[in-house]
Amino acid sequence: MEVLRHVRKPLPHDSGPKHVQGVAQYIDDIREPEGTLHVAIGQSPKARGRLISLDVSAVRAMPGVVAVLTTDDIPGKNDVSPAFGDDPLFVNTEIGFLGQALFAVVATSRDIARRAVKKAVMEIESETPSITVEDALERQETVLPDYAYGRGDPAAVIAQAPVKLEGQFRVGGQEHFYLEGQVAMAIPGEDGDIHVYSSTQHPTEVQHVVARVLDIPDAYVTCETRRMGGGFGGKESQATQWAVTAALAARVTGRPCKLRLDRDDDFILTGKRHDFRCDWKVGVDEEGRIQGYAVDLLARCGYSADLSAGVVDRAMFHADNAYWMPAVHIASKRLKTNTVSNTAFRGFGGPQGMLAVEHVMDQIAWATGRDPLDVRYANFYRPGENVTPYGMEVEETDTLVNLVRTLEETSNYRARREEIAAFNASSPIMKRGLALTPVKFGISFTLTHMNQAGALVHVYQDGSVHLNHGGTEMGQGLYIKVAQVVAEEFGIAMERVRITATTTAKVPNTSPTAASSGSDLNGMAAKIAAGAIKKRMTAYAAEAHGVPEDQIAFRDDRVFIGNESLPFDELAKKCIAARVQLSEAGHYKTPKITWDRAKGTGRPFFYFAYGAACSEVIVDTLTGENRLLRTDILHDVGRSLNPAIDIGQIEGGFVQGMGWLTTEELVFAKDGRLLTHAPSTYKIPVASDVPAAFNVALYPNENREETIYRSKAVGEPPVMLANSVFCALVDAVHALDPAQPVPLHAPATPEAVLRACEALRGRPMG
Amino acid sequence: MVRETIRFWRQGQAIEVSGFHPRTTLLDYLRLQERRVGTKEGCAEGDCGACTVALGRVRGGRVHYEPVNACILLLGQIDGAELVTVEDLAAGGELHPVQSAMVEAHGSQCGFCTPGIVMSLFTLYHDGGRPLSRESVNDALAGNLCRCTGYRPIVDAALHVCGGQPDDAFATHAEQNVQGVEALADGQDIFIGDESRFFAAPASEDSLAVLYAQHPDATLVAGCTDVGLWITKGMAEIEKIIWLGRVTGLDRIEETSDMVGIGATVTHAEAHPSLARIDPDLGELMRRFGSWQVRASGTVGGNIANGSPIGDLAPALIALGSELELRHGDATRTMALENFFIAYRKQDRVPGEFVRRVTVPKLKGNEVFRAYKISKRFDEDISAAMGAFRFTLDGRRIAEARVAFGGMAATPKRAPETERALVGLSLDEPSTWGEAMAAIARDYQPLDDHRSSAAYRATVARNLVFKALSEAASGETRATRIIGQRDALQAAE
Incomplete structure (x- = not known):
């Protein structure tokens, strides 16, 4: 039995004491070097068209304005895209969305810069923009080619199935609303060097794109990120543009330059979770077992590709959620609209694909008269029926069904189902609803090469340890988890491990901190680095003390060598005197994964993470107002590296998902203007939206794969536990008339809920 | 006598500030001038609470702390108050009890909302032995958005540490702080600036009347929770500000x-x-x-x-x-x-x-009042529609009705057609209520906007007429409300 002293302990977040005192530094808090200038973005007032002329003379003339940056000032490529070359730093001619950057102002204060951008005079030949999925379908405009895969002939199977259903289901987008908005500061150095502080999940990409736009080698650019005030995917690709703009401003003026977006600009200028229209067909038997399923996932991508290749692929990968589909066709379109380019958001398309199939499960339940949970059980992957539509075997078929059975019991699902039915029978206005929904989420980047990470570990002569890795800290607790791994490896106190800011100068060529992969990848890389140093220290100690290596152990801040022991720092000193290298760069790449996109088959995921949630709601059927009354969650994080951090991820992810499916509504006007552009108009959950009865437990389940201490990734999967809230709302509305399907789409705002209620009452709401 | 500075109490000292631009917000003062950057800007419109600081004013012989959004509060408005920011809590390197509770409960993840949450909890901690429930903590935190934690650990921290007698440096120095804050009050008019640009805070209604008559183009500010947004979001070039907060008499409740x-x-x-x-x-x-x-x-x-x-x-x-x-x-x-x-x-x-x-x-014995706030989110959200009803009853019949809605027209407005249709209705005959429910469509032609569609507003308004009548008839709200059930509210009073 392995005795662990740091790993698996519920240690608090390493920055906790700093957070609560207001001394944790975010980029806007870094003391600005003297003479720092401030940058603001000049935005397009039209959503689509051609920029005919741009006159910035009045902007330049404003006192305090030091420079105005336009396309003419870009030494390198006018492109800040992550992959496809279609995101200009400043618009050349074609305008893609309302708010798109046309130029930037550099001024002595943020206030002056913000006022100055409004003085530009421009001529735009504007066109009617595409705003909706339907607009884009009509124009047949996409940002990337359509993509599909499947198995068998679902159309034929569905046609012959005893029960056939079809429909259109809409899933809304979501604004990240990281509390710290996008921000970067760039400081010019000698020979054209640039040091960029960026609130980014992807420092390496910031480095590359700064170099690309400034036309300098990557080695001249350093990107540093100590922490973000939240990321959630919104700073994976879309922190880059602001860092690059600050770097360009620094290059042009020769002075430090800072760009912090005002919150409204942050809403308008940065992408969101993709919204989808899902056109689906299903054929089932009398028991509600799927025989054939076909779904077309129509994603609204915005004006450019950004990360839509991967996001929509992941929606497709999760269109099955946890359900066996003998004949299946999963198709997708990446539609181009004249709205800000949608991007990564916790779950990366997975939640949308998954919610669609959960909606279908409810439809099947209504059509077959079965309890929705029983329909779900009937369709779970099981031995022999365990191959996903993309050809990957689900090896762990027991975990989910056992987890759901446990939750069914602990949440008292069956008894509450009856109790709610009785309540609804005697309550004409208030209706309660209940739903238990599962989550199966694939862990790994689906772009195989991204599944790698590096870490840099130094041991100093006093026994203190410098830890650096390519993962970024956005609040998720990655730094403390990796520090736990390193402290465990060396058998030293946590206090000896100095966590340091992520920087491209220490660990290069990193992947973004995304896809829930942070601790899987960086934890392993750090363990490899620390392990290599420890191995050299062990070898030295063995030789110096004449003791076999297997009789040397590192624990409790000491090194035990045969019958003797010495403090860790003494061994470090001795190693240095003996010219033993106490520094190491570790590198890790995820094994086993393959993916052939052309053939639509492979093993894109190292493993799956599982979970389930049971939620109960109440709905006022006269107003659509609703409230979550209770949620029970059982979630599989493998063997947790840090249960306190993991519980925090589960609860936070669930509440964020609940917001996405209930009160968070993005409203675009016909001209492409975003009307919900600040917290006054865009409503994320507040404390009172979280149920008093909120029971969260970890499912004890060692990862069958060799991950870091057999843990499982936890960042994204909990978002989809909130599908239970949406399905419970649907269940409550269903009580108004069990004979009818419920026409409710996401987000289930009070308005959407009332619309569904009135439809069931036969008096459609106009 | 006119004073040309503002004065406030901070960390046991009286601070004077003068010569600032009238539009200067407290947050910009803290972050850009004092260079105290613990207080964060999350939205600059008073909705996220990341910039929360506490202001203390003497009430009933003690300093009473309240949370405010520094992003939309003008610097001048802290005159006469004690200012407490997140940096002031940890005394001698030791965490304040609310800070320790937050760390122990795992109440921070990204940490950006945390200083504001700590300050809201600080005010709750000093809120005077109020019995705390999860609901009251939720109320206290409604103005603090957290995107990471899901709030559960934060509420747990609050329940753990707040609700008792405060035991911190502010409690220890309570007397000194009371004296310090009281000594700031001098009854003088404040005028900082010149005739073309000023921040003024008259101390009497007469001074206000004179000053405002001289400068009818000045912007009157009371709490600044709306004008603050004109400044931070509208970039309004407001040059003359008259703050009403020091005018004696206007602050009275009779x-x-x-x-x-x-x-x-x-x-x-x-x-x-x-x-x-x-x-x-x-x-x-x-x-x-x-x-x-x-x-x-x-x-x-x-x-x-x-x-x-x-x-x-x-x-x-x-x-x-x-x-x-x-x-x-x-x-x-x-x-x-x-x-x-x-x-x-x-x-x-x-x-x-x-x-x-x-x-x-006040309501008379035969008057029944009902108000409904309909919004996307229950807490901290502007209504899509807000409906209020006062029925004067003659037995079980409505003798007179006053109905007013917000969000249904360009102004808050009465509903004359509905009021007429309500008069004479019996509370015992729901089958006769249809005309009053239909009448609301003639009273209002609501708009589509980002809060809701016109159709939703119209439907909700009609349904609220029904709800108000049902509740007046039954005297009950348990079967008609998710929150704000009247028997629970009355029990809590």
Whole structure:
């Protein structure tokens, strides 16, 4: 039995004491070097068209304005895209969305810069923009080619199935609303060097794109990120543009330059979770077992590709959620609209694909008269029926069904189902609803090469340890988890491990901190680095003390060598005197994964993470107002590296998902203007939206794969536990008339809920 | 006597500041001038709470702390108060009890909202032995958005540490702080700037009347919870600001057996108990009004004078038959509140005239009041529609009805057609209510906007007529409400 002293302990977040005192530094808090200038973005007032002329003379003339940056000032490529070359730093001619950057102002204060951008005079030949999925379908405009895969002939199977259903289901987008908005500061150095502080999940990409736009080698650019005030995917690709703009401003003026977006600009200028229209067909038997399923996932991508290749692929990968589909066709379109380019958001398309199939499960339940949970059980992957539509075997078929059975019991699902039915029978206005929904989420980047990470570990002569890795800290607790791994490896106190800011100068060529992969990848890389140093220290100690290596152990801040022991720092000193290298760069790449996109088959995921949630709601059927009354969650994080951090991820992810499916509504006007552009108009959950009865437990389940201490990734999967809230709302509305399907789409705002209620009452709401 | 500085109490010292631009916000002062960067900017519109700081004012012999959003509070508005920011809590390197509780409960993840949350909890910690429940903590935190934690650990931290007698440096130095804050009060007018650009804070109604008559183009500010956004979001070039917060008399609440008179600078937080005594629905409306931060700064008078088409409070006050009193120079006049609102953002107020107070009649024995705030999110959200009803009953029949809605027209507005249709209805004959429900469609032609569609507003308004009648008939709200059930509210009073 392995005795662990740091790993698996519920240690608090390493920055906790700093957070609560207001001394944790975010980029806007870094003391600005003297003479720092401030940058603001000049935005397009039209959503689509051609920029005919741009006159910035009045902007330049404003006192305090030091420079105005336009396309003419870009030494390198006018492109800040992550992959496809279609995101200009400043618009050349074609305008893609309302708010798109046309130029930037550099001024002595943020206030002056913000006022100055409004003085530009421009001529735009504007066109009617595409705003909706339907607009884009009509124009047949996409940002990337359509993509599909499947198995068998679902159309034929569905046609012959005893029960056939079809429909259109809409899933809304979501604004990240990281509390710290996008921000970067760039400081010019000698020979054209640039040091960029960026609130980014992807420092390496910031480095590359700064170099690309400034036309300098990557080695001249350093990107540093100590922490973000939240990321959630919104700073994976879309922190880059602001860092690059600050770097360009620094290059042009020769002075430090800072760009912090005002919150409204942050809403308008940065992408969101993709919204989808899902056109689906299903054929089932009398028991509600799927025989054939076909779904077309129509994603609204915005004006450019950004990360839509991967996001929509992941929606497709999760269109099955946890359900066996003998004949299946999963198709997708990446539609181009004249709205800000949608991007990564916790779950990366997975939640949308998954919610669609959960909606279908409810439809099947209504059509077959079965309890929705029983329909779900009937369709779970099981031995022999365990191959996903993309050809990957689900090896762990027991975990989910056992987890759901446990939750069914602990949440008292069956008894509450009856109790709610009785309540609804005697309550004409208030209706309660209940739903238990599962989550199966694939862990790994689906772009195989991204599944790698590096870490840099130094041991100093006093026994203190410098830890650096390519993962970024956005609040998720990655730094403390990796520090736990390193402290465990060396058998030293946590206090000896100095966590340091992520920087491209220490660990290069990193992947973004995304896809829930942070601790899987960086934890392993750090363990490899620390392990290599420890191995050299062990070898030295063995030789110096004449003791076999297997009789040397590192624990409790000491090194035990045969019958003797010495403090860790003494061994470090001795190693240095003996010219033993106490520094190491570790590198890790995820094994086993393959993916052939052309053939639509492979093993894109190292493993799956599982979970389930049971939620109960109440709905006022006269107003659509609703409230979550209770949620029970059982979630599989493998063997947790840090249960306190993991519980925090589960609860936070669930509440964020609940917001996405209930009160968070993005409203675009016909001209492409975003009307919900600040917290006054865009409503994320507040404390009172979280149920008093909120029971969260970890499912004890060692990862069958060799991950870091057999843990499982936890960042994204909990978002989809909130599908239970949406399905419970649907269940409550269903009580108004069990004979009818419920026409409710996401987000289930009070308005959407009332619309569904009135439809069931036969008096459609106009 | 005129003072050309503002004075506030901070860390046991009186601080004087002068020569600042009238538009300077407290947050910009802290971050850009003091270079105290613990207080964060999350939204710059008073909605996320990341910039929360505490202001202390002496009440009942002790310093009473309230949370405010520094992003939309003008620097000048902290005159006469104790200012506490997140940096001030940890004494000698030792965490404050609320800070320790937050760390131990795993209450921070990304940490950016945390300073604001700590300050809200600090004010709750000092809120005077109030019994705490999860609900009351949720109320206290409604103005603090956290995107990471899901709030559960934060609420746990609050329940663990707040609700008892405070035991921190502020409690230890309570007497010194009371003296320090009291010593700031000098009854002098404040005028910082010149004739073309100034921040002024007259100390009396007469000084205000004179100053405003001289500068009818000045912007009057009470709590600044709306004007703050004109500055931070609208980039408004406001050069002359008159802050009403020091005017003696305007901050008074007068209560008689048949009315409550609320002075123009009475904050929502101060008015809340008196209004709640008129009717539990009014209390519930105040509980959900903005957030604790907004209620601590924003005023009832400002909410009316501002003339928002929604103005959560105005429809309820109109339905209750409230009157508004205005003053210009030496002349005062009164009018029915509904007559104040002329058109979108246009009120019956001449240049130089200011709101003095609003008088809210109490309910008589045969009057029934109901108010409904309909919004996307229950807490800290502006209504899509806000409906208020006052029925005067003759037995089980409606003898008179006053109905007013916000969010349904360009101003808060009465519903004459509906009122007429309601008169004479029997509470015992729901089959006869249809005409009154239909009439609301003739009273209002609501708009589509980002809060809701016109169809939703129209449908909800119709359904609320039904709900108000049902509740008046049954005297019960358990079967018709998710939150704000009246028996629970009355029990809590």
